Amino acid sequence: MSGSNPLWQDILQFSRQKTRIAVGFILLGILGLILPIIPGILLLSIGVFLIKPECYESFKKWFEK
Secondary structure, eight states, X not given: OXXXXXXXXXXXXXXXXXXXXXXXXXXXXXXXXXXXXXXXXXXXXXHHHHHOHHHHHHHHHHHHO
């Protein structure tokens, strides 16, 4: 590819940003396991679902049973 593709760059930037947000949720979730004020399990699950969306689908199927 000779030219830069702005759409591809936007996709890569979004992917990196999503990963940073997910890591932030995971770190807050770990902190929430220590501090009772922060909901740790919820934040950990949000972080995992952002990193691996297929985990959300299996959780959703399990929850519907």
